[in-house]
Amino acid sequence: MATVNPPRGMRDILPADKARRESLLAVIRERYRAHGFDEIETPAVEEYDRLHAGIGGDNEKLSYNILRRGLxxxxxRTGADDPSALSDLGLRYDLTVPLARFYASNRGQLPAVFRAIQIGPVWRAERPQKGRYRQFMQCDIDIMGDDSARAEAELMVASLDALGALGLDGATVRVNDRRVLDWMLDDFGFAADERPGVLITIDKLDKIGPDGIVAELRERGATASAVDAFDAYLRRPQTLEYNPYGERQIRKALPEGAPDEIVAHLVGIGEAVAAGTGATDIPLVFDPFLVRGMGYYTGTIFELAHPSVSYSLGGGGRYDGMIGRFLGQQVPAVGFSLGFERLADLLDQAADAGSQAIVLVHDADVPLAELIAHKAALMVHGRVRLERRVKNFKALLERSAADGYNAFATVSAGVEPGTLELKPLS
Structure with a gap:
């Protein structure tokens, strides 16, 4: 007998939770639109070759492939060892690869600098665990056609604004640049062909600490002199003085001789974010060991942090090389993705706050025409649901409150529409 449960790693979302999620998304959409972004939609399915073009990092290994028709x-049997022979399509594993394809396909109808909102589900064959699902919502904003620090600053200001509108003040953005990482690894003496593996190890710094990083690099067989130089850098003496985000903080966190152009780019982002947020202290933190695993990042990378949780609430970066794979010419691009599922778990925002949601509890003998008239009269105040009175009246009200309703009225036959007494559900 077939199970009635959803597929493993996926969820049914009940009405109250669905309403709350939509309320959160409405706030995010409104703030993003206020910052000049326009919402688009792309298909849930993309071509197999596009999803496996080597630009999606480890996510490509987690993609759901769709079997070719007619096999x-x-x-x-012949194609058992070659997924590309069996599949021509797949479910999208993020929104960035579809966006790059969208821009290449529709560029002639878009402005020179295009600011996009994309909100929708993505699918990854993850190992299901708490907080990690195989189908989940992504909430992205991206800017294409702008290679200046303005693009990163706009994304950060809009995302911090959205979090503030959701009631989550105090967020900061950890910032780094892939070019800084490349320069550091070159300065330490790591060979070009070993750097991808070195970055994978460095990305674990928060989890295993400096000793663990150095030990793993030695186990990997990385260039010994480079590991020694990196080890010395990690253990260098440092003062405990506080430096706000800016040139001093950035240069202090890097080895001597960091490229002036990249440092100036990072400083410019901070100055613009400060102007856009009105914050007395720039809500950015430079982190020279922030890596982010996606292989398509080419410049600035960032993650959204909040003191209430140890994990990131979003992130993104610049991916200037991706659109060129589809268009044949390079187009600068940078994006920021909010971790919507984590935000939805963290925030407890009531759905449709400020509007009424009314339950009309009616006797069995109330004529249908009267019920519909009462409902129509109250719908100007919000949403209305009809419920027949049951013996366990208290349980009915408790269930209605759990479903997101905040008021009720009882209806008897012969009562004039518009004269019902509304009482709070609390």
Whole structure:
């Protein structure tokens, strides 16, 4: 007998939770639109070759592939060791790869600098665990056609504004640049072909600490002199003085001789974010060991942090090389993705705050026409649901409150519409 549960790693979302999630998304959409972004929509399905073009990092290994139509048993056996022979389509594993394809396809109808909102589900064959699902919502904003620090600053200001509108003040953005990482690894003496593996190890710094990082690099067989130089850098003496985000903080966190152009780019982002947020202290923190695993990042990278949780609430970066794979010419691009599922778990925002949601509890003998008239009269105040009175009246009200309703009225036959007494559900 078939199970009635949803597929493993996926969820049914009940009405109250659905309403709350939509309320959060409405706030995010409104703030993003206020910052000049326009919402688009792309298909849930993309071509297999596009999803496996080597630009999606480890996510490509987690993609759900769609079997080609019309394959017989012999064709399936023949292609058993070659997924591309069996699949021509797949479910999107993020919104960035589809966006790059969208821009390449529709560029002639878009402005020179295009600011996009994309909100929708994505699918990854993750190992299901608490807080990690196989289908989840992503909430992205991206800017294409602008290679200046203005683009990063706009994304950060809009995202911090959205979090503030959701009631989550005090967020900061950890910032780094892939070019800084490349320069550091070169300065330490790591060979070009070993740097991807070195970055994977460095990305674990928060989890295993400097000793663990150095030990793993030695186990990897990384250039010994480079590991020694990196080890000395990690253990260098440092003062405990506080430096706000800016040139002093950035240069203090890097080895001597950091490229002036990249430092100036990072400083410019901070100055613009400060102007856009009105904050007396720039809500950015430079982190020279922030890596972010996506292989398509080419410049600035960032993650959204909040003191109430140990994990990031979003992130993104610049991916100037991706659109060129589809268009044949390079187009600068940078994006920021909010971790919507984490935000939804963290925030407890009531759905449709400020509007009424009314339950009309009616006797069995109230004529249908009267019920509909009462409902129509109250719908100007919000949403209205009809419920027949039951013996356990208290349980009915408790269930209605759990479903997001905040007021109720009882209806008897012969009562004039518009004269019902509304009482709070609390």
């Amino acid at each position: 017989d048993a012999d064709a399936i």
